[in-house]
Amino acid sequence: MEIPTPHQICRVCGECADAVHFGALSCRACAAFFRRKVAAGKPLSSSRCSGSCKLENQVLRRLCAKCRYEKCVQVGMRTSAVLSRLAVKSEPEFESLLDQIKLAYERLQMARKEAFHTEGHIPKMIKYQEMHKMCSFDLQLVSQHFTSIFQSLTPISEAQKVTLGEYFTVPFVLLDGSYRSVESDYIVFPNGDYVDAQNIDAFYQNPDEKDESIGSSVASILEPYWRLHHQTLWEQMKKVKPSLIEFLVLSAFIFWDFGLQGQSEECIKVCNQLRARVNAELSTYEKTFYTAGDYSLRVAEVVYLLQSVQKSLAIMHSCKTLGYVFDFRDRTCPLNDNLEKTHSK
């Protein structure tokens, strides 16, 4: 029998999946199981269950309904997507925005895997030239696989979609980088390579230059900014440790921003509506999964990270200016070109 590829596997039991059911990739059996249990509306309990039953195949998945149902919810199946017999004729509910954004992010991650050949790649400390190449390529991937989903979800003019996309790229890349680096002591790039923010001297060296002092002087000028950047975004991210859903909510808030220059009133209105929907989905998520106290405090903790992203953006602006003043623009980040677009507005 042909082994199914990762994106054809049922997220619940590991058998062949046939489609996205109720918000998660699954096989028909698990989808039918979920529909039956939601429609029955009875709480599931099992005295024998330890809460971690294996569900990895057709036989095992039938042994514990409670764990199977919980796994369905965990992988993203939504009870609200199951129509009651009465509701079949009524208007269907909005599809979850976060589900769609999550799928897009998973596609982006797969595209990165293919593009950067991360399978079997041994991570190494990189220098600025390599980072530039990779970063430029990654920006295209982000635009193609991730920014585009937000644009397609936003019913506004093409010009306004472009404006939102331009404002989104840099803050998203900053957020994404810090999210990826949460478990590491380094700043990790999409291909797994990294930079030690505490020791950036090596990062700014150019092997083709005989004079090492050029790289060192750039490092000494920019070192305080790296330190601030680390303190402002990376450390805050490590403290909050957002889950994937929380990270995606922040991404959505960054895209559907308000009060941007060049943004029309109509666009602001649409963005506010979409933010409100994402906000409601975040609340529902925290209510379900946050068990350490008042979930509204967790919402605050997560949303407050937007402040960190904005601060990092300001630091990047300063670095860009320094690059012009001290004439080391070739060593500053390729993100600066994107910064230029929004700043000139």
Add this chain to the structure above:
Amino acid sequence: MEPLDNTSLEESQFRPEKKEKSTCSICREDGDGYHFGAEACRACAAFFRRSVSLDKTYLCRGNNDCEITANIRCMCRSCRFAKCLEVGMNPAGVQQRRDTIGKREIKPDSTDLMQLLGSVGDGYPPTTSAQSALVEDLHPSFNDRMPILMKMRVNYRKMDNARLVIHRKDGQSLFKEKTPKAVNYKEACAQSIREVSLVADWVAWCFDDFVTLPMDQKKVLFRNFYTPFSVLEGAFLCHINDTSNALILPSGDYIDTNNLKSFFNIPDEEQPMTDDEIEKFCRMFKPSFELNRRGLVLPMMAEKIDVFEFFALCTFVFWDFGLDEQTDDCMMIGKSVKDRVMKELAFYLRCAKRLEEPSLRVASLLTLLPALQRCVRRFQEDIEITNVFNVYAPPKDFYDLVNGKFC
């Protein structure tokens, strides 16, 4: 005949029929139905009614976390009352004690209360400063659960009163109401400089933790706070005075953003530019005022931000993180203050504003902070431009103030 309780008519009409004994959500004793908005027994309902109508203030001898159960519910009245509020009992639902002679005054219900808390003045130009948003008091019972926000409010009133004095011209009567006027950039700079010591005092009065910090850290926090606070408060004043086409200053005066020419026009002084050049100059700075209007003022109006929410935002702006020369200790203290204020805000939203989903409101409020940061940076860039080209350049002390290079 069974005595009537003070539950409102609507509530009793739609009260579900009791099929089985309900449980009091305060002491876990057998319940007696809904009282003042929560499932409660008669004893707890009576306790809550007495506490509210007699304006009682209780003090906990422990850590404000005493256990409240049927057999020991009388032990700590402070915690028992706090639990009443927590489970959703509404002080506004308690009728005032009836005066057998006089006509009784009806307490506003929770919706009126909220309108008053975030009340909007009567249009533009503004009548006074933020006073109009500070009309209605919350019930004293909220003081214990919102100590920082309440302190901020009391001290903000003091600051507002002091403003009436410091922004008067010599010879102007303090008792005669000041008529707001459109100011030019020199007057705006001068007013802002006069505000510094007031805002510094306000901060010191509000946060006990601030007083304990070493002097260098106090300076770091305050110099990074003043400009964002001015921008945030300006937007809040526009919101409570219901105007988005002027920028209202704490003195009650305003910058007419529809007529920036008058802002750059200094009477009795030689103009550094021709009319055409001034026109260009206005066009150059108009987007900054627009950014402020669309990024802060309009969202505040749309969200109907009230005074306690404004104070919570001020707290987050003040106890900032990742500042140049800021120590880890200072950041840790800041985090603890912000956590406490966030708890107070969540309590306020749940118990005073009676929101079922405070988290939605919290997220909406906090998304204003990045917008504020953008506005501040834009403002600083504008000041830099005027300074570099030495046209309408602000006085040095104002330039330093805006860029956090003072104190």
